[in-house]
Amino acid sequence: MRKKNITIQIVVADYYKEITDSLTKAATDHLQKNYLKFKIIKVPGVYELPQLIKWKLNPRGNNFFIALGCVIKGDTYHFEVISDAVGQSLLDISSSNPKTIITNGIINAYSSSQAKKRSKADSKNKGFEAASAMVRMIECLV
Numbered sequence: 001m002r003k004k005n006i007t008i009q010i011v012v013a014d015y016y017k018e019i020t021d022s023l024t025k026a027a028t029d030h031l032q033k034n035y036l037k038f039k040i041i042k043v044p045g046v047y048e049l050p051q052l053i054k055w056k057l058n059p060r061g062n063n064f065f066i067a068l069g070c071v072i073k074g075d076t077y078h079f080e081v082i083s084d085a086v087g088q089s090l091l092d093i094s095s096s097n098p099k100t101i102i103t104n105g106i107i108n109a110y111s112s113s114q115a116k117k118r119s120k121a122d123s124k125n126k127g128f129e130a131a132s133a134m135v136r137m138i139e140c141l142v
Helices: 017-033 048-056 078-096 112-117 126-141
Strands: 007-013 037-043 063-072 100-109
Touching: 007 017, 007 048, 017 037, 017 063, 017 100, 017 112, 017 126, 037 048, 048 063, 048 078, 063 078, 063 112, 063 126, 078 100, 100 112, 100 126
Parallel strands: 007 037, 007 063, 063 100
Antiparallel strands: none
8 A cells, every 4th residue: 555545535524514614624734735635525414424434435445534523512412422323433434344544533512612612723623633643544554
């Protein structure tokens, strides 16, 4: 496997577009800086992230995904259910599919202001963190 043959699929849940646009920009900027190719795929919400990733898996090849999205706590239990289910699903997909790496850039926030803080254009941006983790994992493999 050579670095130039790698294409990273960035799967973005754009329900909170203002937040995920910033995550996506930070991730793509970091990948470009590291000379990595990528493709962006948008899904309606965080719950659909693992579903699309599983659909896009290449069983015979290498799979590189960055999952980006945001879940903000409301007044019901929905936040916990979605956050836990999606996190576990992403882990299950990567654990049960050899040659698959998924980095998690999903913000799970208690408030909109907390989510915006984690999507600012700085080194604490979850999109940057997920892209950085992907770059480091690729460096381990090539």
